[in-house]
Amino acid sequence: MNCFNWLMLQLINYINEQRTIGGIYHLLKGKRSAQTIQDAYLFKCSEYVGSLKALTRQDYTEGLKKLEDMGWICFQGSETIKITESGERKRRELSRQFQLPEGYDGAKYEWNGSAGLLWERLSLTVQSLSFLNRGQTSFLPVSYHQETQMWVKQLFKYHSNNYRVLAERLHLDLYNFLTDLPEREGNLFVNRLTSPMRTGKTFKQLSEAYQNDPLYARIHFQAILHRCFVSVKGNQGSYPMLSQFLFGINEHQFVTKSAKETSRLLKQGRTIEEVKMLRGLKHSTIEDHLIELALYEPNFSYKPYLTYQHIKDVLSVASKLKTKKLRLIKEQLPQLSYFQIRLALTKQR
Amino acid sequence: MINLTELLKSKFGHDQFRPGQEEIIQSVLSKRDVLAILPTGAGKTLCYHFPAKLMEGMTIVVSPLLSLMEDQVHQLRAAGDKNVVQLNGLLTFEEKKRILRSLNKNSILFISPEMLTNDLVIRRVSGIQIGLFVVDEAHCISQWGHEFRTDYLRLHEVKERIGNPPCLALTATATSQVEEDIIKKLAMEQPVIHRFSVNRKQIKLITVEAFDKTEKLDLFFEHLKRLVKPAIIYTSTRKEAVAMAETMKEKGYVDVAFYHGGMTKEDRLLIQHQFLNNEINYICSTNAFGMGINKPNVRSVIHLHIPPSIEQYVQEIGRAGRDGQESTALLLYTKEDRAVPMAFIDQEFPTERELKTWFSVLKGWNPTTPLVDSSVMEELQRVLFIDETRWKMLLYYFRKFGALDDKHIHMERVNDQLFKKLYQHFLSRRKHKENNFYQIESLLNGKECIRKGVLQYFGEEMTGTLKKCCSNCGLTIENYPLNDYSQDENTFASWQEELENILVPYNRRGLLNETSRHN
Numbered sequence: 033m034n035c036f037n038w039l040m041l042q043l044i045n046y047i048n049e050q051r052t053i054g055g056i057y058h059l060l061k062g063k064r065s066a067q068t069i070q071d072a073y074l075f076k077c078s079e080y081v082g083s084l085k086a087l088t089r090q091d092y093t094e095g096l097k098k099l100e101d102m103g104w105i106c107f108q109g110s111e112t113i114k115i116t117e118s119g120e121r122k123r124r125e126l127s128r129q130f131q132l133p134e135g136y137d138g139a140k141y142e143w144n145g146s147a148g149l150l151w152e153r154l155s156l157t158v159q160s161l162s163f164l165n166r167g168q169t170s171f172l173p174v175s176y177h178q179e180t181q182m183w184v185k186q187l188f189k190y191h192s193n194n195y196r197v198l199a200e201r202l203h204l205d206l207y208n209f210l211t212d213l214p215e216r217e218g219n220l221f222v223n224r225l226t227s228p229m230r231t232g233k234t235f236k237q238l239s240e241a242y243q244n245d246p247l248y249a250r251i252h253f254q255a256i257l258h259r260c261f262v263s264v265k266g267n268q269g270s271y272p273m274l275s276q277f278l279f280g281i282n283e284h285q286f287v288t289k290s291a292k293e294t295s296r297l298l299k300q301g302r303t304i305e306e307v308k309m310l311r312g313l314k315h316s317t318i319e320d321h322l323i324e325l326a327l328y329e330p331n332f333s334y335k336p337y338l339t340y341q342h343i344k345d346v347l348s349v350a351s352k353l354k355t356k357k358l359r360l361i362k363e364q365l366p367q368l369s370y371f372q373i374r375l376a377l378t379k380q381r
Numbered sequence: 382m383i384n385l386t387e388l389l390k391s392k393f394g395h396d397q398f399r400p401g402q403e404e405i406i407q408s409v410l411s412k413r414d415v416l417a418i419l420p421t422g423a424g425k426t427l428c429y430h431f432p433a434k435l436m437e438g439m440t441i442v443v444s445p446l447l448s449l450m451e452d453q454v455h456q457l458r459a460a461g462d463k464n465v466v467q468l469n470g471l472l473t474f475e476e477k478k479r480i481l482r483s484l485n486k487n488s489i490l491f492i493s494p495e496m497l498t499n500d501l502v503i504r505r506v507s508g509i510q511i512g513l514f515v516v517d518e519a520h521c522i523s524q525w526g527h528e529f530r531t532d533y534l535r536l537h538e539v540k541e542r543i544g545n546p547p548c549l550a551l552t553a554t555a556t557s558q559v560e561e562d563i564i565k566k567l568a569m570e571q572p573v574i575h576r577f578s579v580n581r582k583q584i585k586l587i588t589v590e591a592f593d594k595t596e597k598l599d600l601f602f603e604h605l606k607r608l609v610k611p612a613i614i615y616t617s618t619r620k621e622a623v624a625m626a627e628t629m630k631e632k633g634y635v636d637v638a639f640y641h642g643g644m645t646k647e648d649r650l651l652i653q654h655q656f657l658n659n660e661i662n663y664i665c666s667t668n669a670f671g672m673g674i675n676k677p678n679v680r681s682v683i684h685l686h687i688p689p690s691i692e693q694y695v696q697e698i699g700r701a702g703r704d705g706q707e708s709t710a711l712l713l714y715t716k717e718d719r720a721v722p723m724a725f726i727d728q729e730f731p732t733e734r735e736l737k738t739w740f741s742v743l744k745g746w747n748p749t750t751p752l753v754d755s756s757v758m759e760e761l762q763r764v765l766f767i768d769e770t771r772w773k774m775l776l777y778y779f780r781k782f783g784a785l786d787d788k789h790i791h792m793e794r795v796n797d798q799l800f801k802k803l804y805q806h807f808l809s810r811r812k813h814k815e816n817n818f819y820q821i822e823s824l825l826n827g828k829e830c831i832r833k834g835v836l837q838y839f840g841e842e843m844t845g846t847l848k849k850c851c852s853n854c855g856l857t858i859e860n861y862p863l864n865d866y867s868q869d870e871n872t873f874a875s876w877q878e879e880l881e882n883i884l885v886p887y888n889r890r891g892l893l894n895e896t897s898r899h900n
């Protein structure tokens with residue numbers, strides 16, 4: 033519960049009245065939209081994105097209500113909230129108690145489900161090997177996702193169904209990877225695995241080492257997966273087996289498939305108008321795609337949409353007014369469109 | 382004529398049929414509609430699993446609870462059946478699509494009534510030859526169908542649309558009234574009815590009234606010293622299940638967890654599997670975990686509230702002793718406990734005023750607006766200020782009484798007459814539910830043999846007497862020896878050792894050498 037309050041207060045503090053409560057919700061939940069992507073970078077809270085993936089609107093509303101009842105936040109109108117003085121004290125206090133674990137990066141690994149996918153592959157593979165190597169061919173799989181099941185089958189086939197060798201290699205890699213983590217994290221990870229001797233534990237059951245907070249245990253667990261990406265990518269040679277688990281999982285893939293398609297057409301030299309026609313999309317949708325591309329394409333060209341001077345103007349107004357509210361910026365720069373302002377703001381990171 | 386017993390041995394590994402099974406299977410194989418009433422744990426699963434393997438075409442099994450579906454699918458798969466699949470509301474859209482695509486005439490499909498009444502599903506399923514239509518836990522039609530799961534009452538429509546395959550309805554708990562209801566609501570044709578006694582001799586029944594909640598808790602822990610584990614502890618609400626698991630932990634029962642319908646799917650599965658694997662031995666649960674679940678060695682079932690009906694009580698205690706060994710069902714209650722089930726009944730039905738308001742708001746609704754659009758439906762639901770469950774119930778009855786078709790509400794039929802009809806219906810259903818509760822209350826208040834009372838409720842006479850029967854026949858917890866559970870310390874050694882155990886148990890030495898080389 034406390035970890036939940038901490039995350040809520042952190043995000044509310046980052047946003048600092050510049051977005052609606054809906055915007056905060058989308059950040060916590062990791063909504064796949066251009067606006068949320070841009071906000072994540074604009075408000076420098078990208079590592080928090082998607083940290084409460086399972087959050088329902090109802091839980092969120094109730095959560096806010098509790099914070100309000102405690103006097104830690106107050107509503108400014110019905111759609112924006114502000115952190116109060118005692119709320120700020122509480123946030124600081126909680127921030128001493130809770131921290132994002134080392135290596136945790138929501139935007140990179142939670143947003144598009146990379147960490148979740150890696151875990152599905154790992155846990156199902158470990159489970160399958162542990163059962164098969166004991167001659168047990170019938171068991172209840174920890175993952176029902178057909179895709180994951182197919183993936184594991186492929187992996188086995190690729191290794192000529194030599195389960196013993198596979199298990200040994202995987203063990204070696206996991207052992208080496210976990211040894212670099214704190215002992216507590218090694219325990220957390222292995223406790224989540226399911227084998228014939230033991231069913232995986234829930235985060236509630238593993239929360240003791242994490243201030244009795246299941247959510248905090250969960251975040252640490254996800255962080256292990258995030259670190260796995262980093263360690264394995266940075267040293268493929270040391271993790272011959274684990275690196276196979278990362279095949280086909282992109283961290284920085286475009287958050288939406290649709291934006292990817294737009295990017296493809298633009299690269300063919302089509303104009304925005306043409307893309308709009310061809311894809312039957314609204315102008316604003318294409319603009320959203322461009323924002324995504326600006327955030328993720330390393331060599332995205334601003335030129336067709338903005339001059340260098342425009343970008344400088346927007347950034348200086350934003351910093352002078354200490355705001356990220358588009359309306360306030362536009363009041364100062366009426367000659368620019370909202371889209372241009374948003375695009376310019378992607379430069380602010 | 383095929384030799385069924387031989388098949389039983391070769392395909393299922395059982396030496397002989399249990400009472401009732403062979404007759405039921407024979408009737409099903411002769412393609413009659415069949416209603417089978419066999420006690421909990423008697424082996425009803427086999428009554429459809431067996432014919433499913435012999436009959437031409439796909440088998441559909443309608444199942445009410447997620448936990449039950451999981452359990453059954455696992456057991457059938459473990460018995461070597463790879464064609465078993467399930468469809469329920471917790472799957473993603475993609476997964477559902479994939480499963481629907483994969484169906485064929487050898488499939489055994491477990492499905493919730495809500496999914497089965499979905500138009501897309503019906504269309505897909507009706508393209509496949511269907512050999513058998515099974516409704517497991519068929520008493521749910523009566524118990525839940527009329528109110529919060531009205532899709533149960535639409536199963537006969539589905540049955541018709543998929544070409545009226547032979548229908549098998551199974552339950553442990555059907556009074557003659559429920560029996561009638563099942564036959565009617567499923568539109569079964571001249572069904573063969575196989576009825577066996579509901580009695581489970583190996584389950585000993587104890588009921589104890591506590592003075593108040595505090596004493597109830599004390600008594601619970603007193604009893605727990607003697608009641609054998611594994612045990613299921615039933616509470617009336619999710620909150621209580623969570624709190625009770627916490628309290629038990631504090632008292633040193635570390636191998637406990639809670640279970641309820643509000644948990645994530647992942648957590649639910651983990652807890653269920655831990656329990657089935659004897660990794661945890663106490664589970665505090667709402668009624669989301671119960672009906673149909675087959676864990677052979679459950680030794681005790683404890684109720685910390687009064688179940689809403691004798692049916693539900695019998696279903697839940699039926700989790701005990703399925704391996705045939707002696708077990709105990711304890712029901713601990715106080716007078717105050719009646720408030721919760723009564724409130725549940727209250728919530729289920731609209732009051733006269735509410736119903737009136739809904740009607741008058743509806744009348745102001747533009748009658749030409751087609752209802753096909755789900756957003757219009759949502760809007761309407763919002764205007765009426767009505768929760769999902771009751772909204773579905775209302776729509777069901779509007780449809781039933783001809784005031785609603787696929788596209789429109791017929792405003793001219795939303796009149797006083799319909800109001801009276803609905804109101805009368807809800808009133809009598811409410812009475813019925815209250816009555817169900819009074820019956821279990823009076824069973825508890827009575828001085829007569831509890832077993833006898835239960836049997837009477839299902840229209841049976843008790844034959845003979847049992848040695849250790851129930852608390853009204855002289856059985857008390859003091860007759861049980863004290864448990865001697867040495868503190869189950871957590872056996873998790875270190876992650877290094879555990880990981881090795883999981884992946885390379887056969888090769889300790891060699892592997893350790895290899896690891897140290899690597900470092």
Ligand SMILES: Nc1ncnc2c1ncn2[C@@H]1O[C@H](COP(=O)(O)OP(=O)(O)OP(=O)(O)O)[C@@H](O)[C@H]1O
Nearest residue numbers: 395397398399421422423424425426427553673675
């Ligand atoms: N002929 C048989 N011989 C031995 N064991 C059997 C036989 N038939 C069934 N069983 C076993 O009996 C146990 C209980 O069966 P099942 O789950 O089908 O009961 P059920 O009648 O459906 O009970 P419920 O009403 O609680 O759902 C299972 O473990 C099953 O394997």
Ligand SMILES: [Mg+2]
Nearest residue numbers: 425426517673
């Ligand atoms: Mg059953």
Ligand SMILES: [Zn+2]
Nearest residue numbers: 830850851854
């Ligand atoms: Zn008795």
